[in-house]
Amino acid sequence: MALILGNFSSQRFPSVPALPSMQRTSPSTKFRVASIAHPPKSKDSSKLIIKKPRLSPEKIEIFKSLDDYWSEKNLLIHLKPVEKCWQPQDFLPDPTSDGFIEQIGEMRERAKEIPDEYFVVLVGNLITEEALPTYQTMANRPEGAQDETGASLTPWSIWTRSWTAEVNRHGDLLNRYLYLSGRVDMRHVEKTIQYLITSGMDAGIGNDPYLLAIYTSFQERATAISHGSMGRLAKEKGDLKLAQICGTIAADEKRHETAYCTLVGKLFEVDPNGTVLAFAHMMWRKITMPGEFMYDGCKDNLFMDYSAIAQGVGVYTLGDYIDILEVLVEKWKVKDLTGLSAEGQEAQEFVCDHLPRRLRRLEERGERRAKKRQALPFSWVFNRAV
Secondary structure (H helix, E strand, O other), X not given: OOEEXXXXXXXXXXXXXXXXXXXXXXXXXHOOOOOOOOOOOOOOOOOOEEOOOOOOXXXXXXXXXXXXXXXHHHOHHHOOOHHHOOOHHHHOOOOOOOOHHHHHHHHHHHHOOOOHHHHHHHHHHHHHHHXXXXXXXXXXXXXXXXXXXXXXXXXXXXXXXXXXXXXXXXXXXXXXXXXXXXXXXXXXXXHHHHHHHHHOOOOOOOOOHHHHHHHHHHHHHHHHHHHHHHHHHHHHOOOHHHHHHXXXXXXXXXXXXXXXXXXXXHHHHHOHHXXXXXXXXXXXXXXXXXXXXXXXXXXXXXXXXXXXXXXXXXXXXXXXXXXXXXXXXXXXXXXXXXXXXXXXXXXXXXXXXXXXHHHHHXXXXXXXXXXXXXXXXXXXXXXXXO
């Protein structure tokens, strides 16, 4: 992921979890809606370019060196045995119960109290989770982080498959909840999922394991915030079961975030210069939302509209994006790094000072624009405007 300072053609703000999406290609040829967003130009930053770090043999060897005892003791401990994991059925009406139909009825009554805009965000969360095949492909692509056989017993391979298995429950649970709620047009939801998996995603990682670790650290925290915020809103509307569902998923995301952040912390320890360059490059490019290529078969700007709703209801905002950046800077002690190259020092200044300040100014403008948002129709809620 590389960050260049380009102009916003129109301003939108992040949804689960990204900076705004500005430009789109027609979905008619490649089944996708493309989006590219970059921070706006300013007099002091228009020439700033943080290049994508070179993937050197040394970096590959460093990452491979961690895929042994260290990964076993520091990554795999954040996985849960299958027998101790929750399963979607734990939160849903029991089809073997005599009261199954009544339980569904009660669930649908609670769902009636949830506004359409909340369901739009919930569907967006679901669609992002359901594109899991894309994420496993991405996790297996970088050099030194590949599952060579598909059933390798290296710690990283075990982590990737187990992480995928844990996350798979998230989409299953949200999908069944939405189906039973009766509040959304499931066929349009399912079409959107298929389009998104078909389109894939480009997070700017390429085959660099450093970029992968930084991206996933940011992304897991952002997803945890989104699910957690959705749970809070559901609780305010009296749907305690939905609040429990979202909170449980958010807890998983936080656990995964801890694992990825620990990995990046280790990379900062053994290769501070290479890691800060990778971190700055990812933030300069911006953290791409996994669902940026959303398309439902009819709305070309679906992701932009979805982002506006998520920003408007406070599920995931530009403020959250900035907070995550600052939390990671603090967690990885980026300000305290010494002995960096000139390029590394520039990257350090960018993530610790320049970018947060610039995004805070952007946040103020975004809050004013959010208040002027017009109602937008969504196929997911039967084309009602929200």
